[in-house]
Amino acid sequence: MxxxxxxxxxxxxxxxxxxxxxxxxxxxxxxxxxxxxxxxxxxxxxxxxxxxxxxxxxxxxxxxxxxxxxxxxxxxxxxxxxxxxxxxxxxxxxxxxxxxxxxxxxxxxxxxxxxxxxxxxxxxxxxxxxxxxxxxxQGKYNFRVLKYTLNFDDLPDAFDGYKITQISDIHSGSFDNKEKIEYAVDLINEQQSDVLLFTGDMVNNKASEMIPWKDTFGRLKAKDGKYSVLGNHDYGDYVDWPSKDAKHQNLEDLKTIQKEMGFNLLLNESRYLEKDGQRIAIIGVENWGKGGFKKAGDLEKASANIQPNDFKILMSHDPSHWEAQVVPDKNHYHLTLSGHTHGMQFGIEIPGWIKWSPVKWRYKQWAGIYNQLGQYINVNRGFGYLGYPGRVGIWPEITMIELKKGKSTAIS
Structure with missing residues (x-):
């Protein structure tokens, strides 16, 4: 008071x-x-x-x-x-x-x-x-494609040059311009990546928010499939539901919608992508976040069927999970893909000169590529927006990452 x-x-x-x-x-x-x-x-x-x-x-x-x-x-x-x-x-x-x-x-x-x-x-x-x-x-629909090339000594030869498109934080309940969203979906498909990975927060609160956009995002395509995980907003935790059953049904409806759109939703589980007799692992955990956010992610369970020497790509919505559990884990996760921060939808970015947002005081890894102990994380700035219905300086992001066989380079 x-x-x-x-x-x-x-x-x-x-x-x-x-x-x-x-x-x-x-x-x-x-x-x-x-x-x-x-x-x-x-x-x-x-x-x-x-x-x-x-x-x-x-x-x-x-x-x-x-x-x-x-x-x-x-x-x-x-x-x-x-x-x-x-x-x-x-x-x-x-x-x-x-x-x-x-x-x-x-x-x-x-x-x-x-x-x-x-x-x-x-x-x-x-x-x-x-x-x-x-x-x-205008800023909230000022979509940018950010491209990175990451080198790994132990990348299977068959995956040299393999391309990953990552999107995150769609927040479909905020959209108000179908033409702009369709343009962004076309922009994603233009990257012609081998696999598409979505790192959570498809909706703001309710599965029904995605229904008007199901056909639009259902047009997303990638040769080796589309994989997704849940973000903190996908569970419906911020809604006063009339009953536990209603809340549970909302989550089940969202899972069904993702399946109908062609996404393979990973709930603390893994899949292999195979090429020319070699393979890499895609691992997806449920949301795990510090600071009061939901901790449904179970890294051990998600990696139960993965071999220690596999090349591993981890999808985890909240980047705070990376330093807290992923980097010190007994397994070596070569690349983690996260979102969640939105870059606070406000900041200043001049490539090669400055990257700043107030969200850096909350998250150490808040936008772009970071590296620790030979393990990378990319924190996507988000596709959509929430709260403030716009973006200033931190634009909506589509990430394209190319994996290359070679000596790793440290990135701060």
Missing amino acids: TILVIFIILCILMIVYGYQAIKTITKQNWALYLYFGIVILIVGNLFYQLFSSPVEGRVLTPIKSYAFGFVLALFAFNLIITFILFSEDIFRFFAGLYHKFGTSKDSFHIPSRRKFISQVALGLAAIPFASLLYGMY
Whole structure:
């Protein structure tokens, strides 16, 4: 309750500073009316969306996501203004003290707010505001194909040049543009990889979310098949189900949908891919995650039928599983494929220069390729989106990995 009160006070303070910035640079009342009108519309819509429909646990419908997205953009806008103008207020306060005690003046007078500072504040605040709006309009469907080549000394010769396409975190319950999704599915098929691996979170909460998209994703194809695992959202844990049976049936329905789309769902089990008398193992665990996430994954059970010398590809939705259990395991898992983080759907990436997102403070491995003890993990940035209905800087990802016979190279 205390945190909520502090948050409300902070929001009011930010709105006041936003008002002051606009008032400083213009005397036009319409600008102030417009500002308050936008604030009331955005905040009012959020409360309306949150309280006008039945609450089903932590289910966030697309329209509620958009309400949250607009509030997030407004919050970022006012936060920048507040930081700059509050800093100016500190300077103004000490300037007033100086004039009173450091000069011959007797009165305490705080200098007026400077128009230039307010202009700078509004200009800087417009950057995250516009970026978040762009992310909601265009960024969430700005699909990128990221290609990697990984070398392994012990890769079977027959699999030299073998291509894997990985997708993750579809979150079909968030989609609102069929044309964009069909384009992305075509883009996946254009990679013409040997095998397609999906690393969990097909839906946000309910199996029914995938029904409108079943035919679209059913068009995905790969020569050696399509394999999948479950993510934390696939279990329906965030819904207030009327009964345990309803929750169980939801998961069974999702399994059936995946089968109808041609996916081989691996539930703590394994399969072999064979080529020219040689083979590699595909291992799939159920979700295992630190920090309160579901721990249904059983690595020992999933690898029970695998030989120690097999070349192993592990599918595990949550990358926290990798350091916690996979790397120190008695088996050597050559390549682990994960997702889950979405790269927080927000960050800055300039290939070869910078890769940053606030999610790095939660997950050590959060996007791209990492290497420890000769074992690789790729953390896919996700196909879809959840919560904030957009992406800024961290774009939706389709990964294509080519396996090559050769000396391994360390990647940080």
